[in-house]
Amino acid sequence: MDQERDQTPGAAEKQAWLRSLELDEHLSAHSLRAYAGDLEGLLEHLHRLGRSRLQEVELADLRSWLANQQTRGMARSTLQRRAAAVRGFFAWLHRGGVIDHDPAQTLRSPRLGRRLPPTLEQATAEEVLRRAIEAVAAEDTPPARRDVALLEVLYACGIRVSELCGLDLGSLDHERRLLRVLGKGDKQRSVPVGGPAWRALLAWLEVRDQLAGPSAGPAVFVGERGARIDQRVVRRIVHRALAVVPGAPDLGPHGLRHAMATHLLEGGxxxxxxxxxLGHASLATTQIYTHVTNDRLRAAFEQAHPRA
Structure with missing residues (x-):
C-alpha cells in the first residue's frame, strides 16, 4: 500500500513542499501532518480522475475534490484549511517551474460562519483565582502553589498552553517583570505580567526545587514526577479549577487566553x-474578540436601555 502511494503522481513534489514548509516556514509537526493528509487525499482524487501529471490539473478538478468532501459533511473549517493547503502547494509548484500555470490561484475557501470563542465573565475569572488562592492558604504545598501560578499566568498573559509549558527560568525578566515567550514559528515576544501573577510565580519558584527532578532542566513549571509539566496536566488543572466555581463554563487553558483578550478589549x-x-500573526485573527465584546455590549443595551 505504501509503495502504491509513493507512485501516486505528485507524491515526490508533496514531500518536497512539506520539507520546504518545515525548513523555511518552521511549521509545527501538527500542521505538517495536517497538510500531508490534505494533499494525500487530493493526489488520490486526481489519480482517480486520470490525471497522470500535475501539469494536467485544472481548477475544476480541485473544486470537485472540495465539493466531494463538502457533500460528505466535512467541517467548513477543515475545508478552508485544505483549500489553503492546495493553494500553497500549487503556488509553490508554479514558482519552482514545475507547472506553467497555477490552477489553484482562484480556488476559493468555503466561508466560515462566525464562531465566537467561549470565555469567562470577569467576575467568574476572579472567583476561579480566588478559590485557587484559598486552596493554597488551606494546604500550602508545592503543587498548590504551582497551580495558582500557572492559572494566574495563563489569565494575566494570555499565552498558549504550549508556550506556558515551554517557559524556562531564563524566560523571566525579573527587572522589567516580563515573560519572553517562544510562540508559533519560533517567534519570540515579550509579555508583561501583572502584579498578582508575578507574586504567584515568585511564590511557586520558592518551592519549585521541592518538586523538580533532574529531568526538569530549566523548566519553570514541573509536574508531580519532577519533569517539565505536560500540556495534558495543565489542562486538567484548569478544568479542575473551573469545576469548583458554580456556573463557570468547562474551558481549558485556551479559554483563559480568550478571557484575557476579551477583558482587555472591554477595558479599553x-x-x-x-x-x-497574543502573538497573532494577523490582526484578522484578533478581531474575533471584537465580536465577543460587541455582542456583550448589544446584550447589555437590549437588557438595560428603556428604548432598546
Whole structure:
C-alpha cells in the first residue's frame, strides 16, 4: 500500500513542499501532518480522475475534490484549511517551474460562519483565582502553589498552553517583570505580567526545587514526577479549577487566553496591542474578540436601555 502511494503522481513534489514548509516556514509537526493528509487525499482524487501529471490539473478538478468532501459533511473549517493547503502547494509548484500555470490561484475557501470563542465573565475569572488562592492558604504545598501560578499566568498573559509549558527560568525578566515567550514559528515576544501573577510565580519558584527532578532542566513549571509539566496536566488543572466555581463554563487553558483578550478589549485596550500580546500573526485573527465584546455590549443595551 505504501509503495502504491509513493507512485501516486505528485507524491515526490508533496514531500518536497512539506520539507520546504518545515525548513523555511518552521511549521509545527501538527500542521505538517495536517497538510500531508490534505494533499494525500487530493493526489488520490486526481489519480482517480486520470490525471497522470500535475501539469494536467485544472481548477475544476480541485473544486470537485472540495465539493466531494463538502457533500460528505466535512467541517467548513477543515475545508478552508485544505483549500489553503492546495493553494500553497500549487503556488509553490508554479514558482519552482514545475507547472506553467497555477490552477489553484482562484480556488476559493468555503466561508466560515462566525464562531465566537467561549470565555469567562470577569467576575467568574476572579472567583476561579480566588478559590485557587484559598486552596493554597488551606494546604500550602508545592503543587498548590504551582497551580495558582500557572492559572494566574495563563489569565494575566494570555499565552498558549504550549508556550506556558515551554517557559524556562531564563524566560523571566525579573527587572522589567516580563515573560519572553517562544510562540508559533519560533517567534519570540515579550509579555508583561501583572502584579498578582508575578507574586504567584515568585511564590511557586520558592518551592519549585521541592518538586523538580533532574529531568526538569530549566523548566519553570514541573509536574508531580519532577519533569517539565505536560500540556495534558495543565489542562486538567484548569478544568479542575473551573469545576469548583458554580456556573463557570468547562474551558481549558485556551479559554483563559480568550478571557484575557476579551477583558482587555472591554477595558479599553486597542486591538493592535492585544494582537501583539497574543502573538497573532494577523490582526484578522484578533478581531474575533471584537465580536465577543460587541455582542456583550448589544446584550447589555437590549437588557438595560428603556428604548432598546
Amino acid at each position: 485596550a486597542d486591538l493592535r496591542s492585544v494582537q501583539e500580546l
